[in-house]
Amino acid sequence: MIELRTPAEIEAMRPAGRFVAETLATLRDETTVGTNLLAIDRRAHDLIRRAGATSCYIDYHPSFGASPFGKVLCTSVNDAVLHGLPHDYALKDGDLVSLDFAVSIDGWVADSAISFVVGTPRDEDLALIDTTRRALDAAIAAAVVGNRIGDISHAIADVAHGDGYAINTDFGGHGVGRVMHGDPHVPNDGKAGRGYPLREGLVVALEPWFLQTTDELITDPDGWTLRSVDGSRGAHSEHTVAITADGPLVLTDRSFLGVD
Ligand code: MG
Numbered sequence: 001m002i003e004l005r006t007p008a009e010i011e012a013m014r015p016a017g018r019f020v021a022e023t024l025a026t027l028r029d030e031t032t033v034g035t036n037l038l039a040i041d042r043r044a045h046d047l048i049r050r051a052g053a054t055s056c057y058i059d060y061h062p063s064f065g066a067s068p069f070g071k072v073l074c075t076s077v078n079d080a081v082l083h084g085l086p087h088d089y090a091l092k093d094g095d096l097v098s099l100d101f102a103v104s105i106d107g108w109v110a111d112s113a114i115s116f117v118v119g120t121p122r123d124e125d126l127a128l129i130d131t132t133r134r135a136l137d138a139a140i141a142a143a144v145v146g147n148r149i150g151d152i153s154h155a156i157a158d159v160a161h162g163d164g165y166a167i168n169t170d171f172g173g174h175g176v177g178r179v180m181h182g183d184p185h186v187p188n189d190g191k192a193g194r195g196y197p198l199r200e201g202l203v204v205a206l207e208p209w210f211l212q213t214t215d216e217l218i219t220d221p222d223g224w225t226l227r228s229v230d231g232s233r234g235a236h237s238e239h240t241v242a243i244t245a246d247g248p249l250v251l252t253d254r255s256f257l258g259v260d
Contacts, residue, residue: 002175002183004201009108010242010249013203016053016103016110017240017251023047024101024114024252025259027073033093033119037075040099041086045072048103056102056109056180066223074100074113076225081209081217081234082171085224093119096129098209098236102180109180111205112252113238114259127163128212129235133260135159135188135208136237139173143206143241143248147198153190156208160188166215171226173206176240200245207238 055072076084076098095118102111115129138155173186184196188208212232242249
């Protein structure tokens with residue numbers, strides 16, 4: 001069921017959005033060559049406790065998950081792109097890291113993801129990250145009253161295909177509200193002008209993610225981490241966006257923190 005939020009409810013979602021933005025900016029600043037993925041998770045958990053926020057991940061146990069997730073954020077490295085379960089691994093020079101983080105505050109959820117390289121970047125990794133960010137910008141620009149879900153999907157796909165990347169539509173954007181994953185599903189590819197009409201008060205997580213040379217994923221033995229079938233690297237950009245009468249409002253915007 002698709003739920004629409006009042007302007008007052010969207011205001012009430014701002015603290016969660018701001019906390020997710022600040023946390024990802026902090027984690028991005030503190031993560032470097034040698035940082036252990038478990039330390040990133042512990043730091044995020046500490047920030048959650050101090051803020052009185054509630055993790056959306058730690059007890060998360062969907063039908064495809066082997067067991068409750070048990071950590072408070074996803075750390076996907078190199079050829080892992082989604083749902084990376086933090087494990088004992090110290091980041092190496094040139095690693096491409098994606099952090100995906102969601103909490104609720106006062107009962108409202110915000111969900112966002114960022115990709116970056118620690119140490120010396122490879123040009124092809126920076127290009128992939130840049131494409132996912134521009135695809136997210138295009139998705140946000142299309143998140144306006146009068147458009148349809150397909151316009152967002154098409155905007156994402158247009159950027160990806162323009163840069164030569166294939167798209168996997170098994171995992172994409174979703175409604176966000178009292179729970180992390182609600183309707184509607186927002187595929188990362190689709191036809192312009194099709195699908196659910198975007199209305200004032202719709203709040204969605206938009207999350208383009210691409211792999212360098214494939215659109216096929218395999219699941220790690222941990223039952224969670226999704227990585228490319230061919231070992232090529234992936235990147236992921238996500239924001240929680242409210243569609244308002246004044247245009248798209250990026251609730252998890254972190255640009256004011258100097259981290260885009
Ligand atoms: Mg997310």
